[in-house]
Amino acid sequence: MEDKWRVVAVTAVAPIAWGATYVVTRHLLPADAPLWGAALRALPAGLLLWALARRRPRGSWWWKAPVLGLLNFGAFFVLVYLAAQLLPSSIASSVMALSPLTLAGLAWPLLGQRPTLRWAAGTLLGVVGVVLVVGWSTGVVPALGVVISATALLVFSLGGILATRWSDEVPLLATTSWQLIAGGLALTVAAVAVEGAPPRVDAAGIAAYAGIAVVATALAFVCYFTGLRHLPAGTVGLIGLLNPVTGVLLGVMVGGESLAVAQIAGIVLVLAAIAASRPARTRT
Secondary structure (H helix, E strand, C coil): CHHHHHHHHHHHHHHHHHHHHHHHHHHHCCCCCHHHHHHHHHHHHHHHHHHHHCCCCCCCHHHHHHHHHHHHHHHHHHHHHHHHHHCCHHHHHHHHCCHHHHHHHHHHHHHCCCCCHHHHHHHHHHHHHHHHHHCCCCCCCCHHHHHHHHHHHHHHHHHHHHHHHCCCCCCHHHHHHHHHHHHHHHHHHHHHHHHCCCCCCCHHHHHHHHHHHHHHHHHHHHHHHHHHHHCCHHHHHHHCCHHHHHHHHHHHHCCCCCCCHHHHHHHHHHHHHHHHCCCCCCCC
16 A cells, blocks of 8 residues: 555646646746747656656557647647637636546546546536536536646546557656657647747746746656556546646645635645545555
């Protein structure tokens, strides 16, 4: 049991790091260059991990890496940006909170992982908790934005499940680096074509890009794929609900925002959901 919770703790690094990027991006990075922001996040992270792994793709990984890179980084980053432009953050976060359902739904036929009643109860608690944490918009919700956000969720979930299915015995650092490099190269080409030259940033911006690349991308995705290799995919999806929770808590601590009673209740529900769906087994 101690080993299982250690893997849960490692996996939790990913959504916590991703949640922290909201505050960093909002305060330190330019908002008018999303493609360059995604490229400068993915490509340096991939090169860093490749320098650590010191391994080139072989055999089928020459086509698997680009496919996974486009799913997990290229297409996903672009779709998330488009959804953010069309939807209130509360709706976008609520759609992404359905990740336990999509991960578990894809893991059943592709990985042979059957959902459990414990997981179902945890998912219900977690989704309700996220809705309480981020709130709910009462205005008109653009259907296109919901479709794009749902597509981003499906693309990212499929990429994670395929990365687990195709993992074989290839080291995790190597496969993650190949995906990031492939996705980063695709994003760089798109950024040059759409946005032109890279944005100019000051020293704080350079440090922010470096921090996001190293912590919120290289480290976070290694932890995320570690979770998918050792935990049921549905459990990994529930742990991912710490993403909006982290964003809200950092907004309170850094941005001076207030925390409502409903949000506190939502945070408690998310933590209870993760505890209630504790994994029944792990692989060594």
